[in-house]
Amino acid sequence: MTNVFLAIMKKEFLSSLRFSKISVLLAISFPTFLQITLLGKYQHLARSLVGQDPGMDHILQMAPTISLFYVAPVLIPFLANALLIKSLVHERASGALLPVLTTGLNVGVLWAAKTLAIYIFCYIVSLLLLVADILMMVYYFKLRVVISLASVVVTMIVSPLTALAITAILSFLYWTVGFGNILGSFLPMGMALGLFYYGVSNPSGIALLDGVAVIILAVGMILFLCGFIISKISRARILGLT
Amino acid sequence: MPSNVVEFENVDKDFKKLRALRDVSFTIGEGEIFGFVGPNGCGKTTTIRLALGIYKPNRGMVRVFGRNPCTQAHQFGLQVGVMLEQPGMVDDLTADEYLEYFGGIFRLSSTDTRTISRELLKLLGLSDRAKSLLKTFSKGMRQRLSLARCLLNRPRLIVLDEPFDGLDAESRRLMLDILPQVSKKQGTTIFITSHNLAEIEELSHRVAIIKQGHIVAMDDMESLRRRAGSARLLVVNLAQDYPRDKIVQLAPSGEYRTQTHDLVLKIDPSNGNCDDLLKRLLQSGISVNSMRTEIASLEDVYFALTKEPENKL
Numbered sequence: 187m188t189n190v191f192l193a194i195m196k197k198e199f200l201s202s203l204r205f206s207k208i209s210v211l212l213a214i215s216f217p218t219f220l221q222i223t224l225l226g227k228y229q230h231l232a233r234s235l236v237g238q239d240p241g242m243d244h245i246l247q248m249a250p251t252i253s254l255f256y257v258a259p260v261l262i263p264f265l266a267n268a269l270l271i272k273s274l275v276h277e278r279a280s281g282a283l284l285p286v287l288t289t290g291l292n293v294g295v296l297w298a299a300k301t302l303a304i305y306i307f308c309y310i311v312s313l314l315l316l317v318a319d320i321l322m323m324v325y326y327f328k329l330r331v332v333i334s335l336a337s338v339v340v341t342m343i344v345s346p347l348t349a350l351a352i353t354a355i356l357s358f359l360y361w362t363v364g365f366g367n368i369l370g371s372f373l374p375m376g377m378a379l380g381l382f383y384y385g386v387s388n389p390s391g392i393a394l395l396d397g398v399a400v401i402i403l404a405v406g407m408i409l410f411l412c413g414f415i416i417s418k419i420s421r422a423r424i425l426g427l428t
Numbered sequence: 429m430p431s432n433v434v435e436f437e438n439v440d441k442d443f444k445k446l447r448a449l450r451d452v453s454f455t456i457g458e459g460e461i462f463g464f465v466g467p468n469g470c471g472k473t474t475t476i477r478l479a480l481g482i483y484k485p486n487r488g489m490v491r492v493f494g495r496n497p498c499t500q501a502h503q504f505g506l507q508v509g510v511m512l513e514q515p516g517m518v519d520d521l522t523a524d525e526y527l528e529y530f531g532g533i534f535r536l537s538s539t540d541t542r543t544i545s546r547e548l549l550k551l552l553g554l555s556d557r558a559k560s561l562l563k564t565f566s567k568g569m570r571q572r573l574s575l576a577r578c579l580l581n582r583p584r585l586i587v588l589d590e591p592f593d594g595l596d597a598e599s600r601r602l603m604l605d606i607l608p609q610v611s612k613k614q615g616t617t618i619f620i621t622s623h624n625l626a627e628i629e630e631l632s633h634r635v636a637i638i639k640q641g642h643i644v645a646m647d648d649m650e651s652l653r654r655r656a657g658s659a660r661l662l663v664v665n666l667a668q669d670y671p672r673d674k675i676v677q678l679a680p681s682g683e684y685r686t687q688t689h690d691l692v693l694k695i696d697p698s699n700g701n702c703d704d705l706l707k708r709l710l711q712s713g714i715s716v717n718s719m720r721t722e723i724a725s726l727e728d729v730y731f732a733l734t735k736e737p738e739n740k741l
Contacts, residue, residue, distance in 0.1 A: 189535060190533055190535060192532065193528070193531070193532020193533055194529070194532070197521065197525070200520065200521060201518055205520050277516070280516045280517070281514035281515070281516025282516035282518050283516070284482075284514075285510050285512065285530075285577065286533060287482070288481075288482070288501075288508060288510045289534065290501035290502040290506060291502075291505065292502065421481065421482050422477075422482050422483055422484075425482065427482065427483070
């Protein structure tokens with residue numbers, strides 16, 4: 187079964203890479219461009235405020251870190267949504283899914299491998315965005331990036347795990363309900379904004395550290411439930427032939 | 429090991445108010461090539477999907493390798509090769525990568541997948557396109573790659589749904605040559621549906637004719653010909669196109685094919701002898717180019733058994 191899982195993941199990776207070259211480029215360049223524009227203005231403001239208020243100094247010091255670290259994971263649901271539509275909706279419509287489902291392969295395994303591959307692909311892209319933004323801040327704006335344990339946990343674990351749950355829910359809905367454009371446009375946007383708000387509103391990360399276990403458990407349960415329900419759904423329904 | 433690879437017993441399948449199949453029963457034995465013919469929308473694809481466990485019958489029983497394909501497909505799915513009407517592909521992969529993907533799903537080792545893929549791509553004339561993205565493939569090339577995928581796991585059962593649709597003459601010939609070879613060498617059972625009767629006639633050991641979701645006849649070709657009472661045909665080629673009414677009046681039991689100017693009659697004692705017919709035609713001022721006898725094709729048998737000669741497939 188491991189080989190089957192890896193074969194599906196490899197195919198999804200290759201396919202995503204070729205399909206989403208432009209999407210990936212945009213996903214990295216657009217937020218970076220926004221950062222450049224906003225930080226260009228911020229830099230002048232920061233310089234004028236430094237030394238006037240110690241509390242304000244701390245906030246200004248943290249601001250680049252916050253804007254940097256909590257933007258990257260937000261990218262995941264957006265990019266994942268585009269890839270899920272391609273991998274699940276388009277493959278179903280084109281008939282590419284049908285021969286796979288005639289092999290007796292467990293549908294839950296197929297769903298999990300596809301979703302996980304797409305998620306990992308998006309996670310890697312979000313890390314590339316993070317690296318690009320750190321380099322830009324350090325070398326272009328000459329700003330100090332404060333990397334704390336909390337910011338690392340939030341950026342590398344908590345937010346991406348939440349993004350994994352979002353990706354799994356989207357993937358689940360595409361396979362079971364087969365939502366089209368409305369879901370494709372609004373649901374990931376809402377979820378991503380929620381994720382961003384969640385990250386920005388908890389910059390200290392202390393509460394988040396305590397909640398990591400809870401989040402891992404919740405995400406695990408969502409994944410298990412989605413996979414379990416999908417494995418019980420008929421192949422005709424997944425193929426949209428009912 | 430059951431000797432019947434596929435079994436349908438009194439199967440009904442409904443889609444809301446539409447009855448797609450009614451009381452369909454047949455079996456396909458090991459190593460047999462079984463053709464399933466009928467017009468578009470008669471239930472061929474539904475039958476295939478029932479055999480593959482995608483649909484569940486409303487009544488009756490479907491078994492593949494003695495198991496229920498809806499609930500036990502995991503027990504035999506790796507022994508089945510499938511080629512469907514719509515050759516859905518993953519367009520962002522190359523032919524090599526596509527076969528490697530299915531090799532993984534079929535649980536073949538990387539080495540085996542590579543070796544078999546290379547052989548199949550060569551056999552199907554796709555070696556030079558192995559590294560090309562599938563989005564650049566034509567319909568015929570996609571069909572050939574579908575066949576490669578279908579043969580990749582050396583299946584014991586091959587299910588083909590309209591495999592000749594959209595194929596050029598060369599690809600069609602290639603498939604007609606390869607499929608019997610595979611069946612003979614590996615003892616593979618082949619279940620094939622089509623509305624192209626000539627190909628089914630050439631390939632199949634047994635044929636079932638389905639009409640409006642119901643099997644109207646099922647046997648080997650020779651028995652079907654006898655049953656249709658059209659084992660041999662007399663084909664009278666007329667010198668030019670004549671009014672249909674006139675021809676029908678002279679030979680009421682015949683079928684007049686205006687495109688080829690052929691008057692086709694079953695050779696049957698009740699038709700009288702050929703001399704009489706020829707005399708009647710000549711006396712009515714109809715010139716005859718030639719007369720010949722032919723063995724009835726599946727198409728002739730199909731029309732004879734479904735009794736709707738005006739409905740061409």
